Amino acid sequence: MNIFAKSLLSKSQSGQRMFASVVRNKLEAKIVEQQKVFSAFKKEHGNTKIGEITVGSVCGGMRGMAGILYETSKLHPIQGINYREKDLYEIKEQAPRAEGGREPLPEGVLWLLLTGEFPNEQELKEFQSELYQRGHLSKDEERLIQAFPKDMHPMTQFSMGVMACQPNSKYAKAYRDGVHKSKYWETTLEDALDVCAKVPRIAGLVFNNSYGHGKPMPDQDPSLDYSANYARYLGIEDKNFSELMRLYLVLHAYIYFIFINFISDHEGGNVSAHATHLVGSTLADPYLSFAAGMNGLAGPLHGLANQECLRFLLDFQTKYGTKWTEHDIRDYVRDTLASGKVVPGYGHAVLRQTDPRFMCELEFANHYIHDDNLVNLVKACYRVIPDALAQTGKVSNPWPNVDAGSGALLMHYGLNQFDYYTVLFGVSRALGVMSAQVWSRALGLPIERPNSLTLNHLMKKVKNEL
Numbered sequence: 001m002n003i004f005a006k007s008l009l010s011k012s013q014s015g016q017r018m019f020a021s022v023v024r025n026k027l028e029a030k031i032v033e034q035q036k037v038f039s040a041f042k043k044e045h046g047n048t049k050i051g052e053i054t055v056g057s058v059c060g061g062m063r064g065m066a067g068i069l070y071e072t073s074k075l076h077p078i079q080g081i082n083y084r085e086k087d088l089y090e091i092k093e094q095a096p097r098a099e100g101g102r103e104p105l106p107e108g109v110l111w112l113l114l115t116g117e118f119p120n121e122q123e124l125k126e127f128q129s130e131l132y133q134r135g136h137l138s139k140d141e142e143r144l145i146q147a148f149p150k151d152m153h154p155m156t157q158f159s160m161g162v163m164a165c166q167p168n169s170k171y172a173k174a175y176r177d178g179v180h181k182s183k184y185w186e187t188t189l190e191d192a193l194d195v196c197a198k199v200p201r202i203a204g205l206v207f208n209n210s211y212g213h214g215k216p217m218p219d220q221d222p223s224l225d226y227s228a229n230y231a232r233y234l235g236i237e238d239k240n241f242s243e244l245m246r247l248y249l250v251l252h253a254y255i256y257f258i259f260i261n262f263i264s265d266h267e268g269g270n271v272s273a274h275a276t277h278l279v280g281s282t283l284a285d286p287y288l289s290f291a292a293g294m295n296g297l298a299g300p301l302h303g304l305a306n307q308e309c310l311r312f313l314l315d316f317q318t319k320y321g322t323k324w325t326e327h328d329i330r331d332y333v334r335d336t337l338a339s340g341k342v343v344p345g346y347g348h349a350v351l352r353q354t355d356p357r358f359m360c361e362l363e364f365a366n367h368y369i370h371d372d373n374l375v376n377l378v379k380a381c382y383r384v385i386p387d388a389l390a391q392t393g394k395v396s397n398p399w400p401n402v403d404a405g406s407g408a409l410l411m412h413y414g415l416n417q418f419d420y421y422t423v424l425f426g427v428s429r430a431l432g433v434m435s436a437q438v439w440s441r442a443l444g445l446p447i448e449r450p451n452s453l454t455l456n457h458l459m460k461k462v463k464n465e466l
């Protein structure tokens with residue numbers, strides 16, 4: 001165990017806080033400042049209109065409706081995902097990396113999501129040790145997860161695994177003990193960091209339970225970073241796979257950091273982020289909220305798109321073999337469209353150009369992967385499919401999204417358990433939604449309670465009869 005882990009542990013043994021979180025002090029001053037800004041803003045602009053709700057918004061799943069204050073993320077139609085006003089290219093360039101590595105460290109990005117800044121070298125080291133300490137599960141928790149039926153869907157196991165750790169919630173205990181509401185954020189931060197630290201282990205146990213064929217689960221290794229430990233739990237020791245995990249966990253956290261931002265779509269509005277936020281608004285603890293988000297992520301219209309994409313590519317290979325041409329791709333896309341299906345991995349509800357997350361994946365593939373037929377197919381699709389989709393005349397964005405490439409990269413390293421892919425997504429998502437929850441508590445956001453209408457009611461409203 002390294003020196004920082006020891007110092008954190010000794011603090012707990014001497015009866016102080018469980019963990020002397022290094023990020024807490026950074027956050028406190030920012031939170032106090034932001035609470036003032038928020039309070040003044042609400043007072044001044046509480047009645048200012050910022051948009052219109054149409055019948056289409058009400059009937060169409062609230063699309064485009066600004067209705068959530070979500071502190072940590074923003075999706076721009078052109079730039080793509082920004083985390084704390086930094087786009088992905090800036091993040092890739094500025095984020096701390098592992099020694100000898102090229103990809104951003106998720107720990108550094110979690111710090112950025114929480115504080116709006118990257119940690120310095122010392123802060124990062126301490127934060128990594130802190131996460132290592134927080135990442136342990138008790139023997140009972142591990143046994144419970146390993147006792148789940150092996151054929152239970154990995155996402156069900158993952159959500160239940162998070163719930164198995166919920167009795168540790170420091171926020172729930174503080175709430176029961178009557179903590180003042182101005183202090184809710186402190187134990188929410190504790191739980192949020194615990195959840196982020198534990199999810200790779202929970203996800204690793206799920207993987208081991210489902211696909212490990214009785215192999216022992218490796219322990220956490222303090223000499224490895226967050227992603228390399230996770231890669232180890234998945235049984236893939238290739239160092240480049242750890243790099244892929246670093247990139248993957250950063251790309252799917254999905255959060256954009258802009259203070260005081262009214263956002264409606266892919267930031268706080270996507271189902272897993274919104275479900276976490278909604279449940280959290282009841283003052284449910286972060287474990288309960290995060291598990292709710294994961295249940296949403298498990299839905300076919302949300303977290304399963306990358307599997308659909310991979311299936312699309314593999315079905316193509318089944319049909320055309322490995323000696324395909326770009327002409328074959330064109331035919332295959334034409335047949336897909338003619339059969340009334342969408343081309344998975346292409347298009348986006350908000351973005352209007354190639355998803356920068358896809359570009360990061362492509363750049364990873366160009367650097368690390370050579371001569372992989374499936375990866376070459378992803379690249380060829382990028383050359384062919386946008387044109388084919390644009391020719392339909394109706395697709396708003398014919399360019400690839402994040403899901404177009406990720407499955408092929410995972411397959412390259414031997415991670416071919418499709419049902420597990422959403423769990424990887426879930427681990428990454430924890431970084432985004434948990435940091436957002438800290439800010440929601442810090443700003444004292446209220447319980448969410450929109451109005452619902454019956455169709456009859458709505459019909460009367462449009463005729464001004466109500």
Ligand code: HAX
Binds near residue numbers: 305337343396
């Ligand atoms: N293939 C074929 N048709 C497509 C298409 C695609 N990839 N993308 C859009 N279209 C079609 C739509 O189905 C729609 O057709 P109809 O008018 O006949 O209904 C028309 O083009 C206009 O749709 P749009 O405005 O371009 O797109 P939407 O905002 O309605 O939908 C989707 C955005 C991402 C759902 C859509 O592009 C799609 O289905 N893509 C394929 C599935 C996919 O890759 N999903 C993962 C998205 C990444 C993500 O957000 N992950 O969380």
